[in-house]
Amino acid sequence: xxxxxxxxxxxxxxxxxxxxxxxxxxxxxxxxxxxxxxxxxxxxxxxxxxxxxxxxxxxxxxxxxxxxxxxxxxxxxxxxxxxxxxxxxxxxxxxxxxxxxxxxxxxxxxxxxxxxxxxxxxxxxxxxxxxxxxxxxxxxxxxxxxxxxxxxxxxxxxxxxxxxxxxxxxxxxxxxxxxxxxxxxxxxxxxxxxxxxxxxxxxxxxxxxxxxxxxxxxxxxxxxxxxxxxxxxxxxxxxxxxxxxxxxxxxxxxxxxxxxxxxxxxxxxxxxxxxxxxxxxxxxxxxxxxxxxxxxxxxxxxxxxxxxxxxxxxxxxxxxxxxxxxxxxxxxxxxxxxxxxxxxxxxxxxxxxxxxxxxxxxxxxxxxxxxxxxxxxxxxxxxxxxxxxxxxxxxxxxxxxxxxxxxxxxxxxxxxxxxxxxxxxxxxxxxxxxxxxxxxxxxxxxxxxxxxxxxxxxxxxxxxxxxx
Amino acid sequence: xxxxxxxxxxxxxxxxxxxxxxxxxxxxxxxxxxxxxxxxxxxxxxxxxxxxxxxxxxxxxxxxxxxxxxxxxxxxxxxxxxxxxxxxxxxxxxxxxxxxxxxxxxxxxxxxxxxxxxxxxxxxxxxxxxxxxxxxxxxxxxxxxxxxxxxxxxxxxxxxxxxxxxxxxxxxxxxxxxxxxxxxxxxxxxxxxxxxxxxxxxxxxxxxxxxxxxxxxxxxxxxxxxxxxxxxxxxxxxxxxxxxxxxxxxxxxxxxxxxxxxxxxxxxxxxxxxxxxxxxxxxxxxxxxxxxxxxxxxxxxxxxxxxxxxxxxxxxxxxxxxxxxxxxxxxxxxxxxxxxxxxxxxxxxxxxxxxxxxxxxxxxxxxxxxxxxxxxxxxxxxxxxxxxxxxxxxxxxxxxxxxxxxxxxxxxxxxxxxxxxxxxxxxxxxxxxxxxxxxxxxxxxxxxxxxxxxxxxxxxxxxxxxxx
Numbered sequence: 001x002x003x004x005x006x007x008x009x010x011x012x013x014x015x016x017x018x019x020x021x022x023x024x025x026x027x028x029x030x031x032x033x034x035x036x037x038x039x040x041x042x043x044x045x046x047x048x049x050x051x052x053x054x055x056x057x058x059x060x061x062x063x064x065x066x067x068x069x070x071x072x073x074x075x076x077x078x079x080x081x082x083x084x085x086x087x088x089x090x091x092x093x094x095x096x097x098x099x100x101x102x103x104x105x106x107x108x109x110x111x112x113x114x115x116x117x118x119x120x121x122x123x124x125x126x127x128x129x130x131x132x133x134x135x136x137x138x139x140x141x142x143x144x145x146x147x148x149x150x151x152x153x154x155x156x157x158x159x160x161x162x163x164x165x166x167x168x169x170x171x172x173x174x175x176x177x178x179x180x181x182x183x184x185x186x187x188x189x190x191x192x193x194x195x196x197x198x199x200x201x202x203x204x205x206x207x208x209x210x211x212x213x214x215x216x217x218x219x220x221x222x223x224x225x226x227x228x229x230x231x232x233x234x235x236x237x238x239x240x241x242x243x244x245x246x247x248x249x250x251x252x253x254x255x256x257x258x259x260x261x262x263x264x265x266x267x268x269x270x271x272x273x274x275x276x277x278x279x280x281x282x283x284x285x286x287x288x289x290x291x292x293x294x295x296x297x298x299x300x301x302x303x304x305x306x307x308x309x310x311x312x313x314x315x316x317x318x319x320x321x322x323x324x325x326x327x328x329x330x331x332x333x334x335x336x337x338x339x340x341x342x343x344x345x346x347x348x349x350x351x352x353x354x355x356x357x358x359x360x361x362x363x364x365x366x367x368x369x370x371x372x373x374x375x376x377x378x379x380x381x382x383x384x385x386x387x388x389x390x391x392x393x394x395x396x397x398x399x400x401x402x403x404x405x406x407x408x409x410x411x412x413x414x415x416x417x418x419x420x421x422x423x424x425x426x427x428x429x430x431x432x433x434x435x436x437x438x439x440x441x442x443x444x445x446x447x448x449x450x451x452x453x454x455x456x457x458x459x460x461x462x463x464x465x466x467x468x
Numbered sequence: 469x470x471x472x473x474x475x476x477x478x479x480x481x482x483x484x485x486x487x488x489x490x491x492x493x494x495x496x497x498x499x500x501x502x503x504x505x506x507x508x509x510x511x512x513x514x515x516x517x518x519x520x521x522x523x524x525x526x527x528x529x530x531x532x533x534x535x536x537x538x539x540x541x542x543x544x545x546x547x548x549x550x551x552x553x554x555x556x557x558x559x560x561x562x563x564x565x566x567x568x569x570x571x572x573x574x575x576x577x578x579x580x581x582x583x584x585x586x587x588x589x590x591x592x593x594x595x596x597x598x599x600x601x602x603x604x605x606x607x608x609x610x611x612x613x614x615x616x617x618x619x620x621x622x623x624x625x626x627x628x629x630x631x632x633x634x635x636x637x638x639x640x641x642x643x644x645x646x647x648x649x650x651x652x653x654x655x656x657x658x659x660x661x662x663x664x665x666x667x668x669x670x671x672x673x674x675x676x677x678x679x680x681x682x683x684x685x686x687x688x689x690x691x692x693x694x695x696x697x698x699x700x701x702x703x704x705x706x707x708x709x710x711x712x713x714x715x716x717x718x719x720x721x722x723x724x725x726x727x728x729x730x731x732x733x734x735x736x737x738x739x740x741x742x743x744x745x746x747x748x749x750x751x752x753x754x755x756x757x758x759x760x761x762x763x764x765x766x767x768x769x770x771x772x773x774x775x776x777x778x779x780x781x782x783x784x785x786x787x788x789x790x791x792x793x794x795x796x797x798x799x800x801x802x803x804x805x806x807x808x809x810x811x812x813x814x815x816x817x818x819x820x821x822x823x824x825x826x827x828x829x830x831x832x833x834x835x836x837x838x839x840x841x842x843x844x845x846x847x848x849x850x851x852x853x854x855x856x857x858x859x860x861x862x863x864x865x866x867x868x869x870x871x872x873x874x875x876x877x878x879x880x881x882x883x884x885x886x887x888x889x890x891x892x893x894x895x896x897x898x899x900x901x902x903x904x905x906x907x908x909x910x911x912x913x914x915x916x917x918x919x920x921x922x923x924x925x926x927x928x929x930x931x932x933x934x935x936x
Contacts, residue, residue, distance in 0.1 A: 001788060131784050159783070168697065169789055170728050172748045172768050179775045179782035229636065260638050280640045299767075300640050307647045314647035315627070316599050320469060321637055 002130035003184045008042050008162065011183040012120070015158035017043070020050045021119035024156060026149035027057035027081075028124065028136060028285055032195025035124040035162050037061070038187065040068045052076040054118055056107060056148040056306075057351070060084025061195060069094050078116065080104050081351030090449055091347045093465040099348075099450045101341065101463075104284070105310025105317065105357035106455035108151035112313050115457065121156035123149050123181070124190045128163035129171045132181025136286075136303075137173070137296035139165030141191040144286025144295045145265070146175045150305035153180040164190045175303055193289070203245060203268065204238030208399045212368050213242030215420065216326060216397045221250055222418035223364050223411060225323045230258040232278075233358055236266060236287050237328040239368045244268040251277045262309070262318050263325075263354060265301075270294040273301060282318050284309040284354075310357035312455050319354075319361025327355055329367045329396075331383045334425050336390030336405050338367060339383035341452060344376045346444045346466045352387050357455055359392040364411075366395040376439055377432030379403075379425055384442055386461040387452060396425060403428055443467070470598035470637075471652045476510050476630065479651040480588070483626035485511070488518045489587035492624060494617035495525035495549075496592065496604060496753055500663025503592040503630050505529070506655065508536045520544040522586055524575060524616040524774075525821070528552025529663060537562050546584065548572050549819035558917055559815045561933040567816075567918045569809065569931075572752070573778025573785065573825035574923035576619035580781050583925065589624035591617050591649070592658045596631035597639045600649025604754075604771075605641070605764035607633030609659040612754025612763045613733070614643045618773035621648040632658045643771055661757070671713060671736065672706030676867045680836050681710030683888065684794055684865045689718055690886035691832050691879060693791040698726040700746075701826055704734060704755050705796040707836045712736040719745045730777070730786050731793075731822060733769075738762040741769060750786050752777040752822075778825035780923045787822075787829025795823055797835045797864075799851045802893050804858030804873050806835060807851035809920060812844045814912045814934045820855050825923055827860040832879070834863040844907055845900030847871075847893055852910055854929040855920060864893060871896055911935070 005011040017023070023043075025036045036055060041064070043051060049072050056079065058065065063085035068074045078100040082090065090099055102110060110116040123146070127138035136146040141164060153159050153176045161176075161184045204210060220226055220243075232247070234240045245268070251258065258278040261269040265283040267290030273281050280300040286292045294301045310319045330349065331339035338359075343349045359365040369378045378398065394411065396403040403425035404412035416422045433439075450463030473479040485491070491511075493504045504523060509532070511519060517540050524547065526533065531553035536542045546568040550558065558567055570578060578584040591614070595606035604614040609632060621627050621644045629644075629652045672678060688694055688711075700715070702708045713736070719726065726746040729737040733751040735758030741749050748768040754760045762769045778787045798817065799807035806827075811817045827833040837846045846866065862879065864871040871893035872880035884890045901907075918931030 001784075003784065131789060168727060168747070170748055170750060170770070170786070172770055174770065177772075177776050178784045178786075179773070179779070182783055259636060279636070280638055282638060302638075302640055302642065304645075305647070308645050311647070315650055316469075316471065316646045318638070318646075321599060 003132050003181060004130050005183045005185050008038060008185050008187065009046060011160045011185045012042060012046065014183060015120045015160060017048065017120050019048055022052040022054050022117055024054040024118040024121040024152045026124065026146065026152060027055065028143040028146055028148065029141060029191035030196050031059040031061045032192035033061055033124060034189055034191050035122055037064050039122050040065060040073060044068060044071065044073045048073060050075045052078065054116065055079045057081035058086050062086050066094060078102065079351065080107055081353050082348055083350055087348040091466045093447055093449055095449065098448045101351050101450055101452045103352040103356045103455045104148065104306055104354040105312055106453060108306040108311045109313035111151040111155045112307065118152055118156040120158045120160060121152035123153060123159060123161045123176060125161040125163040127165050127167050127171055128161045128184055129167050129169040130184055131169055131178040132161050132184050133171040133174045133178045134161055134176045135171055135173050136175055137292060141193060142292050143196050144292035145283045145303045147284030147304055147309060148306045149176060151307060158182045160185060162187055162190055164188060202238060203242045208370050209239040210242055211399045212239050212370065212397050214246050215402060216243045216366055216368050217246035217250060218418065218420055219366060219395055219397060219402065219415060220247060220324050222414050224414065225364055226256060228257055230256060231260045231262060231321060231323045232258060233263040233322060234326040235328050236264055240326045240328055241266060241268055243326050244272060248272050248275060248277055262322055265291040267291055310354050319358050322358060322362040324364045324366065325358040325362040326366050326368055327359065329369050329378065331380055332367055332378055332396055333380050333383045334429060336393040337383045337386045338388040338393055339385045340387045341385040342463060346384060346442050348450060348463060356388040359388045360455065365393050366397060367393060368397045371398045371400045371428060372432045372436050375436045377429060377436050379429035379432060380439065385452060385463055398428055400431055401428055471600050471649060472598050473651045473653050476506060476653050476655065477514060479628045479653045480510060480514065482651060483588045483628060485516065485588050487516055490520040490522050490585055492522040492586040492589040492620045494592065494614065494620060495523065496611040496614055496616065497609060497659035498664050499527040499529045500660035501529055501592060502657055502659050503590055505532050507590050508533060508541060512536060512539065512541045516541060518543045520546065522584065523547045525549035526554050530554050534562060546570065547819065548575055549821050550816055551818055555816040559934045561915055561917055563917065566916045569819050569918055569920045571820040571824045571923045572616065572774055572822040573780055573787065574921060576774040576779045577781035579619040579623045586620055586624040588626045588628060589620035591621060591627060591629045591644060593629040593631040595633050595635050595639055596629050596652055597635050597637040598652055599637055599646040600629050600652050601639040601642045601646045602629055602644040603639055603641050604643055605760060609661060610760050611664050612760035613751045613771045615752030615772055615777060616774045617644060619775060626650045628653060630655055630658055632656060670706060671710045676838050677707040678710055679867045680707050680838065680865050682714050683870060684711045684834055684836050685714035685718060686886065686888055687834060687863055687865060687870065687883060688715060688792050690882050692882060693832055694724060696725055698724060699728045699730060699789060699791045700726060701731040701790060702794040703796050704732055708794045708796055709734060709736055711794050712740060716740050716743060716745055730790055733759040735759055778822050787826050790826060790830040792832045792834065793826040793830040794834050794836055795827065797837050797846065799848055800835060800846055800864055801848050801851045802897060804861040805851045805854045806856040806861055807853045808855040809853040810931060814852060814910050816918060816931060824856040827856045828923065833861050834865060835861060836865045839866045839868050839896060840900045840904050843904045845897060845904050847897035847900060848907065853920060853931055866896055868899055869896055
């Protein structure tokens, strides 16, 4: 007795997949993922209609999804992040229903609480045995942590593991175990390793980015939080990552041993672990192959589920213990609200991921961004889309000054005392506008194409269609 | 923010523990456990009444439970195994309600399906941080796997971790994580390491036991199952354990690499892992400190939950992939039914543990037992208590012959061809009776003191009171 099924189609039939159902995917294979496309292609061949795609993130590699929307195979999308062709088409109104955007912590909460129902979950499994024991650290498509897939595996009606690396029973180590898996399908290739590593996970070489990173490290140094037990997360953007290269020497020099590095993990965080800057890494997603190798080999590099990472439905999650998070922004406003969903033309180009979760949890939430990009100022009067509420954001670091949320006067004082250039956020807006001019107010259509659900389930903002 | 609570009483109050509720315990600290007694003592001080104790096993160390039954603090017990003073008192009728006996696989199924409700679970935590991340491999009371506690932590209304080893956040590795834990209480001592290792986990030196073990190994050798990928579980009884010392050389000589060793894990199984007899160990409970050390250090020695071990409610569990299990018996009958609950006087002296689960799952279920003990034959016309149905038992190995279930004629043929002494089970009964005489039929009282629930939820048998 085992759970092997000959074809994906047979597994989908056995799982009882029908019109109108909800199917889920995790995004650890990132822009190298082949599973989502494979499943939707099969769904189209089966003549299925009106599916909801419940994906933790959607990348440019998923462009064929646009065709499946146009043909009615897919009529709804719920996700934490969306970029590339699908995001563009959605922005232009290809989907009738608005995309429901969640955060990486809000998604597992919605699933665990039953607000979101998944009928069939597809687990891209880099290593899997015939009973459905899965890990992400072995095989050609090794992507490391499978953190976002845990909620899907736990709560979906049926779970189908899709693997290109069938291993003897029992797979060891195990991330998602056989108690949760119904069917196992072997395919030629679940993903392209080159696509798993995205271009965003390299430290910037841009001098402006480096200046920002250096100042961000100084903010941390003088925040009062940099002491033994310090914990830290940084996004995968170039300037965010660059903070590590300024922070690590300070920690070494002061002999500070941090407790954990959190989040999507890069090789830069692995270096900090190996250098003794942290006792452990808590890893919900590996951003590069160095992180994958470390997760496989270093017992202090722990895989965590999205529930453990950031779910507000958990009895606690790691973000609740987080000291500092460094995040990016496409736009920020004078109330410290942050937009990571849409660009200056109103197109969807991303999503919360763990942005709003870590901002809510961390003691110090810092946005790093250049004063302007492509002649558009970072600080505006009102962001186009509120992704993360300003009440959870403490500091903005630009190359021309540092703005501190007025709710944190003590922090502002400490940074001034340390000689950092602390200015009102309005000053950063005005300074940028001297270079760029006052940006024109964005004109958008009247159709809601996206709803941004905050981690507590409330709708934070709506995204409107772009008129082409 | 953390989950530390000053006293156990405060944690129990915060958890809302009230009269009539159900509280749960796991038994990895075995006869060294202090947590169950500590909690019940506190419950008594709080004036609580009518509690249900939902414990994966109960040992002699839990003798104070008898007093709590007499005073009305505890009025119901549900467990998988019960020995010592509590078992004796229950047999004599101290509890008004029958004890509900389950198996180690049936228990998590009952909890996960909601048939059993746990209001407050107490997790004895050898290593725990202030947010409730727990492992069993570090600390003075390190007991290794916490496999039986997973269902409790996942499904209980409230979860209280009780530790004598508060470690910095985040504990690494983690067995049960912070997403599931409400409160953390630090106490002086959760358990006595000497009691964790029970006397049953040593290989027998008795020549009769060794003869049985040697023949059991020969049965495996000629069963057709001993090939690459072979999987194996043995109970912790001396003769069961001794099978490993005859099996390992055969595997090495034939160059056979097994897939996994399963179950409660002893140092003998660790030796087989280290010798290359198995690729991995799946460990729901460590029987000795060598197993604890191996689980801590060897990544191929995996901790598994009781759901993964044996739950019939899981989409699959490890017992479904098991080739051979060696088990003990206090009594067996001519229909191959096995009793591991009661002794010849009708006293409760144990319980199913994983007995009926592994018997149901394994391709070959073998009972090893001497022909008679203390002048009582092992084979009777009808067991006092059916713990494991005869339909799931294949072979009985005694020192005077091997009986094969008539449902397995091919196996009987293969063993005969190999020169083993295969005899009808009735012949073993008759042979024993020539030494012991026909045993007197047990006289018992009319009150039901225990119900044996099979892994599918059905009541297999009832246990009656012993009249003193």
